[in-house]
Amino acid sequence: MKKVLVLAETRDGQLRNVSLEALAAAHVLAEGGEVVAALFGPDSGAHAAVLGHHGAGTVYVADHAALAQYTPDAYAQALKQLIDFVSPDAVVLGHTAIGRDVAPRVAARLGYGLISDVTGLEAGPVFTRPIYAGKAFQKRTFTDGAIMITIRPNNIPAAAPDTGKTATVVPFDVEIKDLRSIVKEVVRKTSGKVDLSEAKIIVSGGRGVKSADGFKPLYELAEVLGAAVGASRGACDADYCDYSMQIGQTGKVVTPDLYIACGISGAIQHLAGMSNSKVIVAINKDPEAPIFQVADYGIVGDLFEVVPLLTAEFKKV
Numbered sequence: 446m447k448k449v450l451v452l453a454e455t456r457d458g459q460l461r462n463v464s465l466e467a468l469a470a471a472h473v474l475a476e477g478g479e480v481v482a483a484l485f486g487p488d489s490g491a492h493a494a495v496l497g498h499h500g501a502g503t504v505y506v507a508d509h510a511a512l513a514q515y516t517p518d519a520y521a522q523a524l525k526q527l528i529d530f531v532s533p534d535a536v537v538l539g540h541t542a543i544g545r546d547v548a549p550r551v552a553a554r555l556g557y558g559l560i561s562d563v564t565g566l567e568a569g570p571v572f573t574r575p576i577y578a579g580k581a582f583q584k585r586t587f588t589d590g591a592i593m594i595t596i597r598p599n600n601i602p603a604a605a606p607d608t609g610k611t612a613t614v615v616p617f618d619v620e621i622k623d624l625r626s627i628v629k630e631v632v633r634k635t636s637g638k639v640d641l642s643e644a645k646i647i648v649s650g651g652r653g654v655k656s657a658d659g660f661k662p663l664y665e666l667a668e669v670l671g672a673a674v675g676a677s678r679g680a681c682d683a684d685y686c687d688y689s690m691q692i693g694q695t696g697k698v699v700t701p702d703l704y705i706a707c708g709i710s711g712a713i714q715h716l717a718g719m720s721n722s723k724v725i726v727a728i729n730k731d732p733e734a735p736i737f738q739v740a741d742y743g744i745v746g747d748l749f750e751v752v753p754l755l756t757a758e759f760k761k762v
């Protein structure tokens with residue numbers, strides 16, 4: 446039986462789904478042992494109850510002003526102090542911008558092992574993670590020592606909440622000093638109402654949309670489906686949309702239930718960010734486009750005809 450710590454994440458005052466998925470992973474790692482969680486930042490303690498419903502026995506809340514926004518220094522200091530205090534056998538974070546940055550820093554400082562971008566987890570524990578930009582998967586395990594893992598959002602299902610389970614909330618005082626950077630202002634660039642990295646459905650556009658205006662039919666379809674809108678780098682480079690929408694090797698990695706690629710050729714660097722989607726639909730006028738090799742459903746046609754037809758049909762449902 447092991448003790449496992451989850452660093453939960455919030456954004457815009459909301460608890461991120463990946464934190465609940467991390468708790469599910471933590472229970473596999475704990476093998477019947479203790480699962481505890483941490484929340485960083487002022488007012489973050491408001492989410493402790495939900496973490497309790499998902500199986501965190503204790504929630505440590507570090508309510509420090511320096512943790513209001515992510516900075517590598519402040520988060521690394523706070524997480525290290527918490528790990529020193531809790532002494533977990535394993536630490537689980539989301540494979541998010543924060544998790545990807547802070548996990549290796551702290552693992553290196555503490556001499557912990559690290560397995561990043563975990564997409565599957567079996568008892569043992571055996572971790573599955575993608576390699577070669579998602580072309581293959583490897584299975585990894587640890588033989589000894591404490592470990593840190595980051596889990597890819599939307600891959601390890603969260604457990605159903607049990608409102609009968611509650612967490613003990615413990616304020617945790619952290620000492621944060623010698624910060625080399627502070628966040629003065631956060632200016633968000635968003636592609637729509639739904640967060641791309643946690644969206645269940647994504648409608649994505651490539652160079653085939655031909656202009657910023659060409660994204661309009663994609664937004665209309667996304668609106669009907671409750672989807673987020675993403676893009677290839679081709680579309681971002683052509684200035685049809687913002688880089689915050691880019692999906693792929695150098696953009697966001699997404700794993701929605703449904704990914705609708707419109708006018709995207711399917712370059713390997715794009716596939717690296719979306720090929721683990723559960724169902725992929727490709728709309729492309731070139732029947733030889735490589736995207737059709739990974740697509741579950743392919744529509745050979747002009748996206749400006751096909752997408753409005755789909756929108757009209759989904760409106761009827």
Ligand code: FAD
Pocket residue numbers: 650651652653654676677678679680691692693694695696697707708709710711712713714715718728729730731734746747748749
């Ligand atoms: P194109 O390859 O030009 O494809 C456009 C497609 O639209 C074509 O298949 C065409 O048949 C179709 N089309 C045109 N008109 C229509 C129409 N009316 N209806 C239907 N279909 C139509 N790319 C990423 O996406 N993400 C990354 O993170 C990324 N990282 C990279 C990192 C590196 C180091 C490098 C070298 C490249 C990276 N790229 C990335 C770029 C990648 O190699 C491709 O250049 C890019 O993905 C192409 O974008 P695209 O598919 O939109 O454009």
